[in-house]
Amino acid sequence: MxxxxxxxxxxxxxxxxxxxxxxxxxxxxxxxxxxxxxxxxxxxxxxxxxxxxxxxxxxxxxxxSRRPGPPGDPPAASKYETVGDIALLRPDHSPEAAGAILRRHPNLKVVLRATGPIEGEWRTRGWEHLAGEQRLTTLYRENGCTFEVDLGKVYFSPRLATERARIARQVQPGETVLDLFAGGGYGTVQAARRASRVVAVDSNPDAILLLQRNLQRNRLTRVEVRLGDARHTARDITADRVLLDYPTGPLPFIPAAAHSLQTGGILHTYDILPEADIPAAPHRVAGAAPGTRWETLATRKVKAYAPRTYQVALDLRLVEKP
Ligand SMILES: C[S@@+](CC[C@H](N)C(=O)[O-])C[C@H]1O[C@@H](n2cnc3c(N)ncnc32)[C@H](O)[C@@H]1O
CATH class of the missing domain: 3.30.70.2580 (Alpha-Beta Plaits)
Known part of the structure; x- marks a missing residue:
């Protein structure tokens, strides 16, 4: 019809x-x-x-109608994300589908539906429980590591697994890595498997607790965890590599990253930019920390954010600092 x-x-x-x-x-x-x-x-x-x-x-x-079946028909598995044993539906998915998802996929135990966008300093979102066990936590495997995820309290995106692996592969033995926006430690843990020392910072106390549990779970001891603002909390650290994973507003944190990075060290940062502005992205970084000069090693579109606007990853080497 x-x-x-x-x-x-x-x-x-x-x-x-x-x-x-x-x-x-x-x-x-x-x-x-x-x-x-x-x-x-x-x-x-x-x-x-x-x-x-x-x-x-x-x-x-x-x-x-695309699916003329009964209203409880589940959306195709490719239409929703899963994290561990939790299915994550989008706000437009029908709640009637939740029971059928659990019946069709016995490995899934919980169905949640997002109630709004990712927002606020801690980058979390609301979830509505639709079916299965009453919880927002699960265990999740990524690139050979096991993580606890708490969708209610700490940012998490399974779509960034490739990006986290890409960064971890670049870490060299002997390096000191500073992760200024560590969240639950999904990137921290993967970097720590290769680095000599990692310092991880986050301003969300629940992220810090989760990160500590994820370090224990992966038996990593060379990581120092600090609760606080990325601008002030690691000024005593001299790093070979800084991870600045705050795509919605990285520029205020570039001076702190440049302060901790030794000359020749590498910054991995993210920005959200219209396609036409991507070539100028490294200049934005330099402009945010006067007196610094950077060599661009790589620029990569991580995902679409808005029409012709992308989350962009930048790998930059610090060539000069004041
Ligand atoms: C996009 S998430 C990054 C998550 C993490 N890197 C990952 O792989 O899942 C941004 C994180 O920055 C934290 N954050 C926000 N503002 C901060 C600040 N001023 N200082 C330190 N951490 C902050 C949030 O709590 C959140 O965990």
């Missing part, structure tokens, strides 16, 4: 980019088929996106 539904009309060449964005933000109506004509894609949406997306127009159209 065809149903009128609001949709976003997008030029075909921008279709995939906008589809992913709407999906990430829980705005795409995945129950309805996407229509296309020669020039445009018609993306069915649940509500109007909060930010204007250039070169798109909101209208109404006729859409067919």
């Amino acid at each position: 065809q149903m009128p539904s609001p949709c976003l009309v997008v030029p075909r060449e921008r279709g995939e980019e906008v589809r992913r964005l709407l999906l990430d933000q829980g705005l795409l109506n995945t129950h309805l088929r996407i229509h296309r004509d020669e020039k445009r894609l018609y993306l069915p949406i649940l509500r109007r996106p909060p930010r204007r997306i250039p070169k798109t127009r909101c209208t109404r159209g006729l859409f067919e």
Whole structure:
């Protein structure tokens, strides 16, 4: 049956980019088929996106149901993330699907649905319990390490596993690594398997407790854990490598990173930038810490954040500091 539904009309060449964005933000109506004509894609949406997306127009159209099955039909497994034994649904997923997910995947024990975006200094989000055991914690394996995850209290994204492994591979024996935004220690633990010394900082007390448990779980002893603000908490440290994993606002922390990094040392930082601004990203870093000079080793798009806007990873060598 065809149903009128609001949709976003997008030029075909921008279709995939906008589809992913709407999906990430829980705005795409995945129950309805996407229509296309020669020039445009018609993306069915649940509500109007909060930010204007250039070169798109909101209208109404006729859409067919994508899944004509009963309302309790679970979304395809590829449509939701899992962390350990927890399935994480997006806000647009139907709550009726939760029971069917557990029946179909006996290894999953909990189904949660996000109630809002990741927000605040500690980068956490709200979760609604839909089915299974009543908990927000689980065990999760990544790149040969085992981690405790607490979705209610500490930031975690399974989508950054590749990025964490990429950084860990670069760590050399003998190095001192400073992780200024360590969270539950998912990057810290992987770096600590190779470094001589790691200092890990986070301002969220629950992250620090979780990080300590994750260090014990992975039998790592060469890590010093500090609760506090990344700007002030590790000024006594001289590091060969600094991890600055705060993509939503890295620049205020660049001076602290440059202070602790010895000349020749490497900074791994992240930024959220429109595609056109990515080439200038290293200049933003230099501008945030006057008197510093950096050599760009690598620039990588980690994931899409908004239309033509990406979370970008920067690997920079500190060439000169005041
Ligand atoms: C994007 S998460 C990084 C998580 C971690 N690197 C990982 O791999 O999961 C950012 C972290 O920075 C912490 N944070 C936010 N502001 C901070 C500050 N001023 N100083 C230190 N940590 C801070 C948050 O608590 C959060 O754990």
